[in-house]
Amino acid sequence: EVQLVESGGDLVQPGGSLRLSCAASGFTFSDHYMDWVRQAPGKGLEWVGRTRNKANSYTTEYAASVKGRFTVSRDVSKNSLYLQMNSLRTEDTAVYYCVRVAVVVPAANDYWGQGTLVTVSS
Amino acid sequence: DIQMTQSPSTLSASVGDRVSITCRASQSIGSWLAWYQQKPGRAPKLLIYKASSLESGVPSRFSGSGSGTEFTLTISSLQPDDFATYYCQQYHSYSITFGQGTRLEIK
Numbered sequence: 583e584v585q586l587v588e589s590g591g592d593l594v595q596p597g598g599s600l601r602l603s604c605a606a607s608g609f610t611f612s613d614h615y616m617d618w619v620r621q622a623p624g625k626g627l628e629w630v631g632r633t634r635n636k637a638n639s640y641t642t643e644y645a646a647s648v649k650g651r652f653t654v655s656r657d658v659s660k661n662s663l664y665l666q667m668n669s670l671r672t673e674d675t676a677v678y679y680c681v682r683v684a685v686v687v688p689a690a691n692d693y694w695g696q697g698t699l700v701t702v703s704s
Numbered sequence: 705d706i707q708m709t710q711s712p713s714t715l716s717a718s719v720g721d722r723v724s725i726t727c728r729a730s731q732s733i734g735s736w737l738a739w740y741q742q743k744p745g746r747a748p749k750l751l752i753y754k755a756s757s758l759e760s761g762v763p764s765r766f767s768g769s770g771s772g773t774e775f776t777l778t779i780s781s782l783q784p785d786d787f788a789t790y791y792c793q794q795y796h797s798y799s800i801t802f803g804q805g806t807r808l809e810i811k
Binding site for chain 2: 617626627628629632643645646679684688689690691692694695696697
C-alpha cells in the first residue's frame, strides 16, 4: 500500500526557515517524480515544486512564487522527500502536501499525503 | 504559466442530478489534464487523468472529456458522497497549474 506521511509543519516567524519531511513507503521511491503542493486556508491548490526520478537525475523545478527560497530534495536511502523553506513569508502559510506523480510521465498526481500545516506569523 | 479557469465556481444540485464542470486552459495542453475531488480537511483524490481516463477504484458515474483548451468533468447521477470541491490540473508544462476549484453543494 502506498503511503506518504508528512511531518515538520510548525509556527514560524516571517523570514524564518523550516524543513518539511515526507516518509514514503509501498512503492519504488526512486522510480517516481515527487511533488510538493500547498493549499492556503480556504483557498485552492498551488503546485510548489518537483524532483524528478533517478532516470532523470533527480533534477528539480519550482513555482515562480518560491524559486530561490525553497529547495526540494530526497534521500533515497531513507525513502524520504524534503522541502527546505527559507525566507518564509506570511503568504506561505498553508497545508503542504507531499504528492507522488504516476510513473509514466507526463502524469497526474496519484497519491497524496495527509498534509502538514505551516503557519508563518509574528 | 498556463492558466486554468473552471466554471462554475459553485454548483448547487440534488442527488440523482447529472452535472458538468468545465475547465479551460489558456493555451493548448493536449490531453494532459486531471480532475481531483477534495472534501473538507482531506487531501485531494485523483478521479480522472489524461482528460478521460478513469483512475482505478473511481465510480463509473464520473467521466471526463475534452482536449486542447476545453475540458469537462461529468457526474452522471449525483450521490451524497459526491458533494465536495473539484479541481482541474494541467500537467502539460513542467510548471503545473490548477483551476480555482468548483464547490458542488446540495440544493
